[in-house]
Amino acid sequence: EAKRDGRNDFHFFSKQIQQKAMVRHRLETNMQRALRLEEFHLVYQPQVNLCSGQIVGVEALVRWQSDNLGIIPPCEFIPIAEETGLIRPLGEWILRTACQQAVTWQHTNHPPLRLAINLSVCQLGQPNLVELIVKILRETGLPPQLLELEITESVFMKQKESATLILGQLQQLGIQIAIDDFGTGYSSLSYLKNVPIDRIKIAQEFVRDIPEDPDDVAIVQAIIAMTSRLGLKQIAEGVETIDQLDFLRQHGCHDMQGYYFAKPMRAKQLMDFLSKAATENLNTLVEGNYPAP
Numbered sequence: 001e002a003k004r005d006g007r008n009d010f011h012f013f014s015k016q017i018q019q020k021a022m023v024r025h026r027l028e029t030n031m032q033r034a035l036r037l038e039e040f041h042l043v044y045q046p047q048v049n050l051c052s053g054q055i056v057g058v059e060a061l062v063r064w065q066s067d068n069l070g071i072i073p074p075c076e077f078i079p080i081a082e083e084t085g086l087i088r089p090l091g092e093w094i095l096r097t098a099c100q101q102a103v104t105w106q107h108t109n110h111p112p113l114r115l116a117i118n119l120s121v122c123q124l125g126q127p128n129l130v131e132l133i134v135k136i137l138r139e140t141g142l143p144p145q146l147l148e149l150e151i152t153e154s155v156f157m158k159q160k161e162s163a164t165l166i167l168g169q170l171q172q173l174g175i176q177i178a179i180d181d182f183g184t185g186y187s188s189l190s191y192l193k194n195v196p197i198d199r200i201k202i203a204q205e206f207v208r209d210i211p212e213d214p215d216d217v218a219i220v221q222a223i224i225a226m227t228s229r230l231g232l233k234q235i236a237e238g239v240e241t242i243d244q245l246d247f248l249r250q251h252g253c254h255d256m257q258g259y260y261f262a263k264p265m266r267a268k269q270l271m272d273f274l275s276k277a278a279t280e281n282l283n284t285l286v287e288g289n290y291p292a293p
């Protein structure tokens with residue numbers, strides 16, 4: 001196949017690039033419209049403590065249901081929102097909406113929940129980010145201690161100094177910082193020594209094949225051991241099976257999140273889920289029969 005006609009390859013690829021650019025352009029113009037038309041909404045996925053079985057937090061995840069284009073997954077539109085700068089108004093909408101929502105959960109009989117929100121690297125470069133977050137917390141009345149911001153390691157590759165500064169300011173306010181998809185970025189571990197972090201999220205790609213894959217077993221064990229020694233907490237992402245859950249609990253992982261317990265859901269549905277969890281025996285809520293700790 002190395003002997004294929006180079007010219008045809010060129011035409012093939014240039015056509016692909018053209019098509020990609022068209023799709024991008026269409027997403028971009030539709031996204032601007034979508035913000036005005038309120039086509040975005042948030043879903044929330046519970047996070048569970050592996051010792052108590054209690055729901056201790058939720059992660060907010062954005063969804064786009066476009067009139068023109070149908071359902072578009074965040075892995076497709078977030079990168080374009082980042083490249084076009086639309087992530088700033090969209091990110092602000094996400095922060096405000098999720099915080100507003102989280103305040104209403106504090107009025108249920110469920111114990112306080114932390115709210116985790118994903119921050120894109122671009123947002124961290126936004127000059128007024130700290131002020132914006134302070135303003136949103138003040139407007140909504142959400143205590144900063146209940147807010148957790150998730151960022152990926154990639155932020156420590158290019159903007160390590162400024163990111164460290166901003167994260168420090170956010171932590172000073174009482175906000176918690178989590179590293180999303182821990183271990184999958186290309187950054188060195190050195191940031192763990194001087195960046196203010198509360199929690200790391202063990203990436204789904206390491207969780208997927210435990211306990212069968214010995215490499216993943218070694219990696220997850222080492223991540224938990226190392227980050228515990230550094231005084232950090234862990235939450236495992238993408239937990240889908242009881243075997244994964246048992247392994248994580250046995251190895252001292254603090255929290256977990258994944259389809260085994262619950263999929264991301266609309267605010268209203270989560271509200272029902274929470275009030276049930278607060279009143280009923282939690283074990284009966286858990287698909288697949290979560291064992292008593």
Ligand code: C2E
Pocket residue numbers: 045060061062073074075078094118119120150180181237238239240257258259260264
């Ligand atoms: P993430 O922050 O690492 O989110 C975890 C993703 O894993 C979510 O996908 C979630 O629905 C999915 N997930 C959770 N449990 C399971 C499971 O047990 N099995 C499997 N297979 N998947 C599970 P989603 O919602 O499609 O989001 C994908 C990515 O898009 C997120 O990864 C995050 O990087 C980005 N994203 C989503 N919402 C936002 C947002 O509000 N702001 C920003 N900046 N990025 C967002």
Ligand code: MG
Pocket residue numbers: 059118150180
């Ligand atoms: Mg996340």
Ligand code: MG
Pocket residue numbers: 180181201203204237
């Ligand atoms: Mg993740």
Ligand code: MG
Pocket residue numbers: 209213216
């Ligand atoms: Mg593997």
